[in-house]
Amino acid sequence: MTAQATTASADRAPRRRTGNPLLRRYARAFRSPRGVIGASIIAVLVLLSLLAPVLFPGGFDQQTRDALLAPSLQHFFGTDEVGRDIFVRTIYGARVDLSLVFVAVPIAAVLGTLLGLVGILGNAAGAAVQRGLDVIVGFPSLILGISVTLVLGAGWTALVVALAIYSTPAFGRLARATLLTQQNRDYVQAARMLGTSKASIMTAHILPHTLDTAVTQAVVAVVSSIFLESSLSIVGLGIQPPQPSLGALLNSGARYMQQLPSYVLGPAAVLLILVLGFSLLADALNRAGAGR
Amino acid sequence: MGSYLLRRIPSILLVLLLTSVIAFALPRLASGDPATTAAGSDASPAAVAAIRTQMGLDQPLPLQYLDWIGGVLTGDLGQSFSAHRSVAELIGTRLESTFELAAVAAVLMIAIGVLLGIAGARVHGGFWRAALDAVNAVLLAAPPFLTGLVLILAFGIAWPVLPASGEVSLSENFEIGIQYLLLPAVALALPQAAAISRLLESSMKATAREDFVDLAKAKGVPGGRIVRKHILRNSFGPALVTIGLRLGELLAGAIVVEAIFGRHGLGTLAITSVQNRDYLVIQALILGAVFIAVIMQLLTEIGVAFLDPRVRLGGAA
Numbered sequence: 001m002t003a004q005a006t007t008a009s010a011d012r013a014p015r016r017r018t019g020n021p022l023l024r025r026y027a028r029a030f031r032s033p034r035g036v037i038g039a040s041i042i043a044v045l046v047l048l049s050l051l052a053p054v055l056f057p058g059g060f061d062q063q064t065r066d067a068l069l070a071p072s073l074q075h076f077f078g079t080d081e082v083g084r085d086i087f088v089r090t091i092y093g094a095r096v097d098l099s100l101v102f103v104a105v106p107i108a109a110v111l112g113t114l115l116g117l118v119g120i121l122g123n124a125a126g127a128a129v130q131r132g133l134d135v136i137v138g139f140p141s142l143i144l145g146i147s148v149t150l151v152l153g154a155g156w157t158a159l160v161v162a163l164a165i166y167s168t169p170a171f172g173r174l175a176r177a178t179l180l181t182q183q184n185r186d187y188v189q190a191a192r193m194l195g196t197s198k199a200s201i202m203t204a205h206i207l208p209h210t211l212d213t214a215v216t217q218a219v220v221a222v223v224s225s226i227f228l229e230s231s232l233s234i235v236g237l238g239i240q241p242p243q244p245s246l247g248a249l250l251n252s253g254a255r256y257m258q259q260l261p262s263y264v265l266g267p268a269a270v271l272l273i274l275v276l277g278f279s280l281l282a283d284a285l286n287r288a289g290a291g292r
Numbered sequence: 293m294g295s296y297l298l299r300r301i302p303s304i305l306l307v308l309l310l311t312s313v314i315a316f317a318l319p320r321l322a323s324g325d326p327a328t329t330a331a332g333s334d335a336s337p338a339a340v341a342a343i344r345t346q347m348g349l350d351q352p353l354p355l356q357y358l359d360w361i362g363g364v365l366t367g368d369l370g371q372s373f374s375a376h377r378s379v380a381e382l383i384g385t386r387l388e389s390t391f392e393l394a395a396v397a398a399v400l401m402i403a404i405g406v407l408l409g410i411a412g413a414r415v416h417g418g419f420w421r422a423a424l425d426a427v428n429a430v431l432l433a434a435p436p437f438l439t440g441l442v443l444i445l446a447f448g449i450a451w452p453v454l455p456a457s458g459e460v461s462l463s464e465n466f467e468i469g470i471q472y473l474l475l476p477a478v479a480l481a482l483p484q485a486a487a488i489s490r491l492l493e494s495s496m497k498a499t500a501r502e503d504f505v506d507l508a509k510a511k512g513v514p515g516g517r518i519v520r521k522h523i524l525r526n527s528f529g530p531a532l533v534t535i536g537l538r539l540g541e542l543l544a545g546a547i548v549v550e551a552i553f554g555r556h557g558l559g560t561l562a563i564t565s566v567q568n569r570d571y572l573v574i575q576a577l578i579l580g581a582v583f584i585a586v587i588m589q590l591l592t593e594i595g596v597a598f599l600d601p602r603v604r605l606g607g608a609a
Contacts (some may be wrong), residue, residue, distance in 0.1 A: 034320045059312070134307065135307055135314075138586060139578075139585075140541060141541070143562075144561075146547075146574070146578075147318050149573060150319060150566050150569075150571075151319075151322045198540050231544075234551065235547060235559075237566060238562065250441065261445055264445065265445070268438055272438070275433060279433060
């Protein structure tokens with residue numbers, strides 16, 4: 001018990017030292033132009049969607065008699081077929097998209113990283129898990145989404161599950177790659193020879209390194225998840241009306257492209273801006289990591 | 293190479309076996325009873341039971357699985373209850389539409405990707421550099437459904453030169469068919485082409501720094517020949533790997549693109565079958581999609597070895 005306590009406290013000191021440069025690098029990523037623009041875009045859209053019920057207290061389903069109005073100062077993107085403000089619906093849609101990815105991607109990150117680190121128990125176990133992840137990778141993204149929808153029925157829950165399963169293998173592969181390289185580093189070998197338990201080698205030496213790659217991968221996964229949500233909702237297997245999501249809006253907007261192009265262009269622009277924000281942030285994180 | 297292929301067969305079979313189990317299990321994990329769905333909304337319990345026996349749903353699950361997979365191997369995919377015809381026949385009627393779309397899109401994807409990639413590696417500064425970077429960045433960020441919607445708005449509505457919805461099969465009337473095919477195929481090809489071009493560009497830039505390129509220059513080989521014979525050939529391997537992966541994504545993209553452009557292909561069939569819970573159709577489509585993705589991956593590996601003799605598929609690797 002005492003021996004364990006001393007190793008734990010001995011491990012804590014070096015961990016703090018590796019933790020600081022990590023934080024410094026993230027700070028550097030947020031100071032780069034890409035990082036600033038990306039983070040600002042995300043901040044504005046997150047804020048807008050969080051405040052949506054305050055800014056637009058009527059909600060996303062407030063119908064009026066003014067159907068398919070052209071864009072104006074009152075209705076930035078015009079109104080839809082039952083007179084609902086498309087801009088308001090787009091903000092509520094972005095809210096749904098953000099809620100999906102902010103739930104699904106962390107689940108995938110934790111699950112994938114843990115699965116990738118199974119290899120510490122034994123090489124055979126680690127390899128077997130990777131084969132399992134390979135089966136998921138074999139499914140084209142939309143086929144995976146369709147499969148999950150088939151089981152759970154279309155809606156928010158099915159989307160979260162589909163996005164989480166879809167994003168998991170990448171985290172698993174990264175974690176396994178980190179595990180394999182770190183395992184053979186001299187300091188890990190030294191720790192093992194000193195009799196440090198597998199559990200503390202894991203938490204003190206390997207986990208911080210996986211965390212590093214997982215953060216960037218999480219931002220990348222957000223982008224691909226937003227695309228998968230939109231694809232599924234566009235074909236009618238995602239968020240179901242009257243609830244809006246960016247994809248669901250494109251689905252209904254596509255039917256009125258002739259009369260009201262802004263019905264599609266508005267939500268599409270917000271979708272692109274949202275994705276651009278996350279892409280810029282991922283880029284900035286990546287560059288900060290490369291300049292280590 | 294033969295021995296390499298032989299060694300790959302077990303892992304391919306394993307993936308396909310697992311996929312077939314997943315495809316079989318999915319509809320059965322879903323809430324609701326397929327027999328009740330098949331019988332219609334106001335069928336008597338006796339009618340539901342009769343349909344259940346007819347569909348083999350009263351059998352134990354392992355037996356149902358063996359029955360289904362045995363059928364798949366002999367080409368009998370079962371009966372679609374919503375369309376009242378055999379699944380194989382149903383897929384057959386839709387196959388041509390999706391195949392035409394995927395084939396034209398694949399050709400466009402490779403052609404546009406390779407051309408943009410070569411251009412990107414050769415243009416070093418100025419306006420064209422900036423223009424290429426901008427085009428690539430936009431295409432990379434836009435998924436097929438966005439390029440599709442923008443193409444419809446641009447060439448179907450704002451400047452109506454091409455039909456934006458519907459289809460005519462190429463075998464029926466090539467001239468009109470290709471007009472219907474052009475927009476969806478371009479929409480599907482562009483995002484994937486951007487990914488290929490970016491990879492080819494960086495790989496060509498890396499190859500251009502190799503010693504053998506310097507040697508060729510020193511020997512006085514003309515620039516165009518260096519690009520073609522020395523740089524391009526040696527840079528194609530990594531790009532080919534992406535092409536293989538992208539062909540799988542092309543299939544996924546085809547589902548969305550078919551829906552947006554109102555085409556009746558396998559993608560729209562998959563969507564309606566999920567909505568109707570026509571589970572034998574879905575099982576066949578899932579298995580088929582993964583099978584094609586796996587085959588594409590294998591063909592890619594063979595292609596890479598063919599281009600780069602350093603990768604010896606039969607050797608120690």
